[in-house]
Amino acid sequence: MTEHDTGPGYQPFRYHELTKHSPVSVRSGSHRIDWSDQPEPFKSYPDLSPIPLPDRSRDTGFPAMRAASQQLGEPRDLDLPELARLLVLSAGVRRVRSNPGGKPVYLRTYACAGALYPIEVYVACAGMEGLEAGLYHYSPLDDALRLLRPGDPRPYLLRAGGERPSPGRAPVTVILTGIPWRTNWKYRARGYRHLYWDSGMILANLLALSASGGHSSEVVLGFVDHELDTLVGIDGRSEMSICMVPIGYGEDGTSRIVAAASPASPIDHPTAKLSSRQREYDEVVEAHRQTGLRSPAEARFWQQAPYPNDAPVPPNVALTGIEKVIRRRGSKREFTHEPVLREELEGIIAHSTYELNCDWGRRLTQVALIANAVEGLKPGAYAAGWDLEQIASGNLRQKARFLCLEQDLGGDAAATLFLLSNLQDAASTLGPRSYRAAQLNAGIVAGRMYLCAYACGLGATGLTFYDDEVRRFFQTEAEPMLVVALGH
Ligand SMILES: Cc1cc2nc3c(=O)[nH]c(=O)nc-3n(C[C@H](O)[C@H](O)[C@H](O)COP(=O)(O)O)c2cc1C
Known part of the structure; x- marks a missing residue:
């Protein structure tokens, strides 16, 4: 790869500098949180029917520490109950906390700055018993999927991802997106950082749960932003694609999928309003644009081979199973x-x-x-x-x-x-x-x-x-x- 020019006007650094906390910035802040207009923490599609997830497959009990470092457990079928285990334990609701005078807080299985939950979860599925091929939204409120786009999504994932093989092979690819307003509402422009932190929290769960079920998984950041946004049906500003996680791509060896010749056509399902006075932060839009990839060739150029792991496998100092740990977690x-x-x-x-x-x-x-x-x-x-x-x-x-x-x-x-x-x-x-x-x-x-x-x-x-x-x-x-x- 060539050296990139990262001089003083380099935009991501500008965003980073602008959103730093200091004792002075914190004390001089004049931002008032508008409690009467807190964004909705769940995305809802009023016109789409829920497809309830079945009971999830039984716990693996695989040690959480080993799972966290992506060591693989006994291989399982990646069927619908197993998909339910991955989704519900990665990003589902853990418990509901009442909030006197305000809306109840639906605490999730992952930590999230300020419990604002700006991350949405989508599933691209190649088709499995009980779930036709298509692109789905996962709602943690009712543990249901909603079909946004029928048909095998993999040719589009392959194209958007610069033909990295894993999304073309995987029976399931989870896509995370971020809704900046949910966190900007409280944290203003710094909230853009939170989209990545909070996604990281879900990913730690998802990668560990995948490993515990013996499924390969990887985090893919090299994708054409507007193509993945279009596939999911979002505008890239009020909701933006964060990453893809192909799961189980090493299992059945299906590699005959060919990248789509053109991006997916737009979809536009009505969604419930987030809040009355939603606004955009220019610094966020600009930081996202500056870090964007614009073509499959740029996505290809980004991708790197996995790094060599030269460290010895760390000793396991605790044996508690991953599912138990996730259920027990709380900040x-x-x-x-x-x-x-x-x-x-x-x-x-x-x-x-x-x-x-x-x-x-x-x-x-x-x-x-x-x-x-x-x-x-x-x-x-x-x-x-x-x-x-x-x-x-x-x-x-x-x-x-x-x-x-x-x-x-x-x-x-x-x-x-x-x-x-x-x-x-x-x-x-x-x-x-x-x-x-x-x-x-x-x-x-x-x-x-x-x-x-x-x-x-x-x-x-x-x-x-x-x-x-x-x-x-x-x-x-x-x-x-x-x-x-x-x-x-
Ligand atoms: C990236 C990140 C930053 C956080 N920052 C703070 C913080 O500065 N102060 C704090 O008390 N809690 C912080 N938390 C904890 C969250 O408030 C907590 O995760 C959230 O309220 C949800 O509760 P739970 O983790 O018990 O499920 C942070 C969590 C995350 C993931």
Whole structure:
């Protein structure tokens, strides 16, 4: 690949700079949340009949830690009950929390910044017993599919994806999209980052569940934006395609699908209104446009082979099954100061950052941390490579709290993990799209950290942060993408 020009006016960096949090920006913010116009958290198609998902296939009980790092369990048929297991546990409703004076909150199986749930899930299916070939929307509200477009979608996926083989072979490809207004409503332009973080949370579940059922899966970011948007029936602005996840492409070897000669024709099913005063943020539209791919040739150019996994398979420090872990997960609202074990911490980091099947071909997430209460590890700050390398010592609880936007959870955690990405490096080899990949990669690693923490019987929460303060503290050129706090 050629070197890309990433000079000072480089747009994704401009977006990133514009949406940084700092003690000054947070204190001078004048944004008022309009509670009377909170966007609907579910997309609904009033004219389409629901196709209820059947009871999901039985639990695999496959260890969550191994599943998180995409080690494969016993192969299963990818039939409709198995598809139900993948969808409902990846992105379904976990419980409903009443909200005095407001709408109830439908908490999902994945963590989501502010519980605003801006991500929609679609399924491209080549046809299976009980489900004709077509493109479907998955609604977590009623655990049902709705048929948006009949017929085998794979020729269009192959074309939009620059003929990467997996979406052409897979019996099922899950497509995630983001509705920026659902998160911009509260977080304004910074909410564009959330689309990738929250997608990463779903992906951590989906990739792990796929692995537990013995199905191959990978994250594909190399697609022609407007072609995938058209296939799904969205406009690319008020709802935008995030990624594709072909599942089970290694299983039946069907490789005779030929890419479509032209993009799919538009579809336009009426959907219920999101809110009364929906607005668009120019910074978001621009960041999305600048990181877009415009032709199958550009999508082809983006794609990389999976990166070589030169690390030894991490030891499994917990055996709890993936389904149990997902059902048990929930973001901790408080941490005791009880220590976690060093091997737990190392296991969580190793499994979360181990192999990721994706089309960007390199590790984009590094981990640095502040250890407050880790048995076997002196309190201090560390960079996590093969080993934990100490870079500062002493009690850093106040510092950790400050870096996490002055939230107590950041200081009370046993360990506060900062997920960093060198955006400049990534952009110089992969180009503007790498900005999406860096955010998404961090989201997946954070989602895996949740799974691994709960597998160890610990708790976790995602946290937001003061961007440049984190960078300065760790004396790094890499930018913080996300924070995960761990503890009891
Ligand atoms: C990317 C991300 C960022 C988050 N940031 C914060 C945060 O700054 N402060 C906080 O208290 N919780 C944060 N959370 C936790 C969410 O509020 C929580 O996931 C959401 O309320 C749903 O609840 P649940 O995780 O228990 O299902 C974050 C979660 C994610 C995924």
